Amino acid sequence: MAASLSKAGRTVERIRALFFDVFGTLVDWRTSVAREVRSVLSPLGAQIDWEGFADAWRGEYQPAMEEIRTGRLPFSRLDVLHRRNLDRVLERFRLGRVGEAARAELNLAWHRLDAWPDTTAGLARLRTRFRLAPCSNGNISIMVDLARRNGWVWDAIAGAELARDYKPTPGVYLSAAAAFDCPPEEAMMVAAHSSDLAAAAAAGLRTAFIARPEEFGPGTGETSPSVSVDVSVPSLVALADALGCA
Amino acid sequence: MAASLSKAGRTVERIRALFFDVFGTLVDWRTSVAREVRSVLSPLGAQIDWEGFADAWRGEYQPAMEEIRTGRLPFSRLDVLHRRNLDRVLERFRLGRVGEAARAELNLAWHRLDAWPDTTAGLARLRTRFRLAPCSNGNISIMVDLARRNGWVWDAIAGAELARDYKPTPGVYLSAAAAFDCPPEEAMMVAAHSSDLAAAAAAGLRTAFIARPEEFGPGTGETSPSVSVDVSVPSLVALADALGCA
Numbered sequence: 001m002a003a004s005l006s007k008a009g010r011t012v013e014r015i016r017a018l019f020f021d022v023f024g025t026l027v028d029w030r031t032s033v034a035r036e037v038r039s040v041l042s043p044l045g046a047q048i049d050w051e052g053f054a055d056a057w058r059g060e061y062q063p064a065m066e067e068i069r070t071g072r073l074p075f076s077r078l079d080v081l082h083r084r085n086l087d088r089v090l091e092r093f094r095l096g097r098v099g100e101a102a103r104a105e106l107n108l109a110w111h112r113l114d115a116w117p118d119t120t121a122g123l124a125r126l127r128t129r130f131r132l133a134p135c136s137n138g139n140i141s142i143m144v145d146l147a148r149r150n151g152w153v154w155d156a157i158a159g160a161e162l163a164r165d166y167k168p169t170p171g172v173y174l175s176a177a178a179a180f181d182c183p184p185e186e187a188m189m190v191a192a193h194s195s196d197l198a199a200a201a202a203a204g205l206r207t208a209f210i211a212r213p214e215e216f217g218p219g220t221g222e223t224s225p226s227v228s229v230d231v232s233v234p235s236l237v238a239l240a241d242a243l244g245c246a
Numbered sequence: 247m248a249a250s251l252s253k254a255g256r257t258v259e260r261i262r263a264l265f266f267d268v269f270g271t272l273v274d275w276r277t278s279v280a281r282e283v284r285s286v287l288s289p290l291g292a293q294i295d296w297e298g299f300a301d302a303w304r305g306e307y308q309p310a311m312e313e314i315r316t317g318r319l320p321f322s323r324l325d326v327l328h329r330r331n332l333d334r335v336l337e338r339f340r341l342g343r344v345g346e347a348a349r350a351e352l353n354l355a356w357h358r359l360d361a362w363p364d365t366t367a368g369l370a371r372l373r374t375r376f377r378l379a380p381c382s383n384g385n386i387s388i389m390v391d392l393a394r395r396n397g398w399v400w401d402a403i404a405g406a407e408l409a410r411d412y413k414p415t416p417g418v419y420l421s422a423a424a425a426f427d428c429p430p431e432e433a434m435m436v437a438a439h440s441s442d443l444a445a446a447a448a449a450g451l452r453t454a455f456i457a458r459p460e461e462f463g464p465g466t467g468e469t470s471p472s473v474s475v476d477v478s479v480p481s482l483v484a485l486a487d488a489l490g491c492a
Binding site: 079131139140141143144147148153154155156157161162179180181 | 385403
């Protein structure tokens with residue numbers, strides 16, 4: 001830990017902007033989506049494994065984005081991909097009878113995610129020293145609604161909708177840094193997923209790993225990074241400590 | 247005024263998002279640019295009309311954007327256009343000897359503009375009821391720096407860099423509304439310029455005019471709109487009153 005902090009001390013001197021992964025890193029999507037799905041479908045008589053439904057919906061996430069990353073489909077915002085994936089997952093759970101209004105309401109589950117307990121306090125401290133933006137695959141309106149819900153203040157919304165492509169494509173990280181007039185090496189990507197950080201590092205950004213061991217349910221998330229990172233900490237509050245924020 | 251407020255009362259019920267012009271509407275660019283230019287060029291021995299320099303620089307603004315709006319040049323961020331225009335204006339003021347470092351510093355003048363006295367308090371009140379974003383021709387980093395300098399909190403940064411085109415092209419207003427999942431008629435454009443509001447209204451947005459009579463120097467700005475608008479007020483604080491914000 002001392003080595004990590006010392007390295008962070010050298011790194012941080014030139015860092016001006018922090019970019020954040022959101023789903024899993026800042027918010028507990030699984031518990032929140034399960035709760036929102038239950039609140040819509042339970043009154044309609046559905047009795048299913050709510051966390052299982054959330055997992056199945058999230059399971060369609062990477063394949064849907066891959067269609068766009070490879071150029072097979074033109075860019076669509078994540079709300080559109082989520083809705084397409086929802087229709088598929090409802091069918092799989094034998095809920096094909098669910099109507100249009102309920103589906104539209106279900107899709108808003110991703111706008112109503114709760115932060116992990118340390119997120120809001122950590123972001124407030126980090127904001128005293130750095131420019132902050134999400135660099136998420138979620139669209140701008142998801143980011144805006146999550147910020148209002150959880151009391152976050154962003155300097156801007158970077159990520160997929162600005163870049164018109166999906167992480168881990170390098171252009172998404174680079175367009176975030178460019179939006180802040182920031183050379184990549186003066187920006188740091190903060191995420192709970194080694195794959196996201198590996199891609200950010202390959203694009204020239206600094207990286208911070210946040211452990212979210214409960215992301216996919218108890219004991220399922222990454223507890224330590226599987227790639228080399230500049231900082232590895234258990235929470236955003238610990239990141240604020242490591243980066244010298246008051 | 248009573249008629250305007252009554253109309254505003256009916257209009258506001260469906261408004262969810264406010265978009266703001268920035269140069270001239272939220273900030274006094276002329277006084278600020280003159281001050282910043284003086285602080286860079288005066289130590290180099292220049293003795294010129296500082297406000298005149300600001301006016302000349304601003305005078306190159308519309309022609310530069312027109313090259314992009316018409317498709318003659320690909321999209322470039324306003325910082326790039328400002329720099330090109332600066333080089334031209336320095337030549338005109340017989341300051342062609344000014345070096346690269348000073349030119350780069352001069353270009354940051356547009357990141358260091360001061361708000362009109364009512365702006366920051368007005369935005370804070372408007373934020374209690376509406377989603378807020380700038381919809382400016384300035385790039386994201388200009389918006390971020392002006393927000394930090396003046397204590398504004400945005401939900402997102404809309405405008406030219408997101409749309410990759412310049413106002414008054416309709417797509418700039420429409421991409422702002424779309425970023426907030428907002429039908430155009432549930433968004434309101436706020437500006438001190440009738441031409442901006444006419445274009446926003448043509449794209450389907452509601453409109454609010456703010457009088458900035460000093461924009462180009464005493465008695466030079468628009469004191470009332472030359473087009474039909476939904477609300478016309480003398481300040482952002484008055485707008486917060488008109489739109490029923492606490």
